[in-house]
Amino acid sequence: MIFIKLIFILVLFIILILAFYIHKVSEIAFQKAFYAKRKDREYEVNRLKDWGLWDEEYIDSLDIEDVQILSSDNLKLKGHLIENHKESNRYVILVHGYTAHYSLHMPFIKVFDDEGFNVLLVEERAHGASEGEFATYGYMESKDLNLWIDFLEERRKEELFIGLHGQSMGAASSVICGANNEKVKFVVEDCGYSSAKEQFKYEFSRTKFANFKLVYWLLDLKCNIRCGFKVEMADPKREVLKSSVPIFFVHGNMDKKVPCEMCVDMFECRKGHKDKILIVNGADHLQSYMKEPYKYKKMLHEFISEIE
Template structure:
């Protein structure tokens, strides 16, 4: 009997180990899409015109992160003092940000898109959901300031993980004038806990916590540290939240919670009807553009006085 119990314990340990590695990989090292696939999908969905984008004059930039990773970006200089920086979501890359740039480029904004660490042509092994990514973003903001001057008007647009990153950037921000957060999560551990509850009836809660231990050891970040809502609460920075009401990947009530938590400064929320995760612009591009530009113009009023 004791022998069978020993075998059972060994099998349980092996099972827990396998599941922990699987869950860690799903969260921290998820497979990244290729650039060709990202471009194909956006063109097929009529979100971008690759012929137009390919003709834009782009400056290719490589920066080095604080921990020594090469980060790749592209800058489109529109001879302006206004610059939009775009932060993509998990598993994609700067190509995925192209669908957002036209509404700003045609209004004379400079454009900066870049690959997060571990994505596209940037180096790195782990995604940390804004923990290290916000420090990388700060390098790009400072690059713009050096290029365009300290009187630059810089805005951030983030999608999904990118949205969580730009919101966490609030804590170290010096130059950014406003943020547009498209389908952000408010608390990473809460989001993962909800998914475990909904998808696995709560059975994988131990795996979630073991995965977090592995994340602290391997990737040097704790899921519990990622709380964009705490960055928003006392911020006076103008913030626009965008979310689709059919989003099952990041529930839209997380944007509502952050909108309600923000007590100071300009804020706006736009809930896109019928939009799944990161598809608010796809469901109604004209309405998306109007809502976003209305917000941006309201922000800019304070710089025209």
């Protein structure tokens, strides 16, 4: 009888240890997924300098207007507007990724300036000077982009030719927005993931922690309780399948953050006749433009020209 009690206590102890372990792993994953430390301007500018992409003379010459909108859940969201082509109705919104500072997107100001676009760089919720506590992997961010589009149209009092250029999480935000907003004429999807769940699964596969399904269930539960949305709501692939907006897919084949296969999968499942894809050899996450600036700009120009 005593032996049975000891076995029972031991089993119970093991179960409690495992439960505590799973809880800790899911909490670590949750904190990393939604509250990771954000990068600042200095960090991103130094990164661009290392990549040879920081043009200080050009950036200093720009007339940049700080703008702001209020999100649907009452967050003050910041943006930075460059209207070098005030006579034009062409606008592009540049959307950064998770933990990134908007300044990482600054090389693309000139890329689109040369194409005759006015440019709006946005600071996504819970990043930079924008309010918010956590990211939603494109779910709420896509709704914020709808409001930025409304802001631009109300400002100009006319119908605009609007494109979205997103990197990483910004790519997911842009795809989801573009698939559901007919005002968006094109999307550049640069190193984005096919779904938040698949991205978490990929990140988790590189660890030696416990079973993904169990940890994911807890992570999703915490996300729903603490953040008010479910991870499955951020699903760019699901959105592209129901959308006809032209998409230019870009990815590096050496991307260790978001697997290149996600990009190829979205492109192939779409079969959009106006879509294009550029896979850059040797490029890691966010580095496609650094590795192949001429090819990137050439294909972007062709992509936009075929839409108009």
